[in-house]
Amino acid sequence: MSLIDQISDQAPALTPSEKRLVENVIERPTAAALGTAGELARAAGVHEATASRLAKKLGFDSYAAFRDALRDEFIATRETATRFEKTIAESSSDTILGKLARDEAQALGRIEEFINPDQIAEIAVMLMNANRIYVYGYGNAEVLALMMVKRFRRFGKAVHQLDTDPRGLAEQMLGLGTGDVVLSFAFRRAPRGYAALIETAREAGATTIMISGKSGALLAPGPDHILAAPRSGDPDAFQTLTVPMTVCNAIIIAAGLTAKEKSLKMLDRLGQLIERFE
Template sequence: MSLIEKISQQAAHLTPNERRLAETVIESPTTAALGTASDLARIVGVHEATASRLVRKLGFDSYAAFRDALREEFIATRDPATRFEKTIAETPAGTILGSLAQTEAQALSRIEDFITADQIADAAGLMMAAPRIFIYGYGNAEVLALMMTKRFRRFGKDVHHMTPDPRGLAEQALGMQAGDALLTFAFRRPPRAYAALIQTAHEAGAASIVISGNSGALLSPRPDHLLAAPRSGDPDAFQTLTVPMTVCNAIIIAAGQTAKDTSLKKLERLGHLIERFE
């Protein structure tokens, strides 16, 4: 089990100070991986015993074991606070494309360390089996939401692309029923409507699916299905949508495979309709 999954499982049981420590670990893994429990506690402003207690809750016998896991999982892939400004300041104009390609390739090469084929298949199966699919993306995740909305409509699914307006969200969420599926995204920080959407889906009996970066480990309330993977392969690089878009495309392909004949018939019918309307 990855460290992200361990934090995610314990997120609802963390005290406020333990949560602050976990947030610091995710945002600044180098600091936590190179120091001691005392160093981390001092940076966050909590007692050293709090750091030790967090480590035990995550299933580690000692801070040293936790630090080793942290180095293995995060150091090569996590983006610290220095983002776009540092990237453009240190990357010569002539090497931007190559540097970015290398950074993204590193992240993509480790994606299966965080998200399994079974997780992709489960998410695709739920969405294809759902009577209705509700998709919400805010900020830079909106382009992913639009892509997923379009792709699943091409499979003949009843897809609702949810508006960012609070009143509009409430009106659309009112239609959620048992068996439906909610897909949303959470990068760095969850969108303002995240908690309300997940809670509403749970109350309605709809399955909730979240695509996220490392910060997904601390999402609360926890979704039914969390697909979380680091978005950057270089600690000094800003984050792009390459990794989450790859996850989305994997779900789309898996969805087509779950109902191959039906999907192909829908796409064929779509082609005829496009010719008619054009």
């Protein structure tokens, strides 16, 4: 039974004070979902105790239970999860491929909680306006580095993939200057030579961008811009590059759109971009 039903059932039996409380809840459900009984009562101009009694009257064990129901109903956190869970539920099997696909889809469903569209657009513009782009990825991340190098080369940008050995890296960094952008990847831990990379870039006046898993926020020194989203649901599981790759793809698409006439609605044009991408 939904929360609204639960309230409706009781509606005729509500007292004036309780009605004021309910009106208040309906008017600003998220505020009620986050606040305390006292706050709601004050907003409705009634006593705290009345709020407590209302919760019971509506069939909840306590005011806390009532608030939890409000959270389930009005706070965005769960809707996104369930939306994606539906997609996955059908393919519930205990095979490696099935489990993997499910985990990935789940992680993808949560991307938007961590990265907002403005960041994607901002970074796409940054890359397209860069003088030169330096891409750095060590270990598994080299795969993504290669992908970005390929894509942005096709956009006509000057792109350099940085070596992973310290000596080569140092040599390549010599040319770094203002207007350049360093795009780097880090998962689980900071890549070898990471600190030196960021510091050098900063000294040279280049912008640093980091795409990472959940560990991103912990990196020191911090990059100028960071896109961090956790990978597959279970941190103890084999972690893949699906989530960061999707972030990269979003950047690529955004960059592609930036490059063309900006007047057209973005999503309408996705389809038209195939030839440029493939």
